[in-house]
Amino acid sequence: MAREAAERPPEETLSLWKREQARLKALVVDRDTEAWQRDPAFSGLQRVGGVDVSFVKGDRVSACASLVVLSYPELEVVYEDCHMVSLTAPYVSGFLAFREVPFLVDAVQRLREQAPGLVPQVLLVDGNGLLHHRGFGVACHLGVLTDLPCVGVAKKLLQVDGLENNAQHKEKIGLLQTGGDSFPLMGGSGAVLGTALKSHDRSTKPLYVSVGHKISLEAAVRLTRGCCRFRIPEPVRQADIRSRDHIRRTLGASRPPAPKQDRSQKVQKPKGGSKELEGEGRPPEARRKAPDPRAPRQ
């Protein structure tokens, strides 16, 4: 039971998945469709969503899918939905959507039913959009299935279509100066597949932003930048933090004995109902608003 969530799918399944990706790819809209996307200050944008799926260590099928909605430009969480799910597909590079997207679509559906007024105007997705083996990453997949504008935000460069995380690439990264600086990721065909973005002043590793659905790459990059308090855009970061928290709470009660790790030295647990973290430990120049997302000065 549920072995399919752990084993690599047979080639036949991958073929079917590729056909599905090709079919849905024809429905992707890679340009701005909303008025706020064209506005220099994104005026009209009020809600940005973030999705993520966290996993249970040592369990190949249990996971927590989360969808959060943040106000813009304040970036405060106004909606949260964490749901434990049973995975049916394994992770295979290039097919991430078949593992995670069904649960994210479910979450969007629940939101549409329970709080239509809080449905986000755009979703930031952990993963790639057009920057993908077949030009149809998880951000495109979720966008097409929900008809919501989506942006792909990956933490690592997916090396496809000639893109490589080599010395030259690292050199360009080193040239990025301040938050908002970026450079295009050009595929072998000459088409720009995405953008490497320094999401804030002190961040060594860039974010790899690409179009998911119903948004232009330029707006996608500006929006991502506008959602960053730290390196990871707040919507995705909150979705991640909360889904992991949900797992801890859910597992904490129904989990065997703690493996009793004996560090015959130091180490002591806080042990209070302390909830630490969660954005309040922010830098000196704490912001009330997101950084001005207007086009990079150059």
Next chain:
DNA sequence: GCGACAG
């Protein structure tokens, strides 16, 4: 056998 490999 070796390198790659979003999450």
Next chain:
DNA sequence: ATCTTGTCGC
């Protein structure tokens, strides 16, 4: 993805 403590800096 997951595990994991401290540590250095603003």
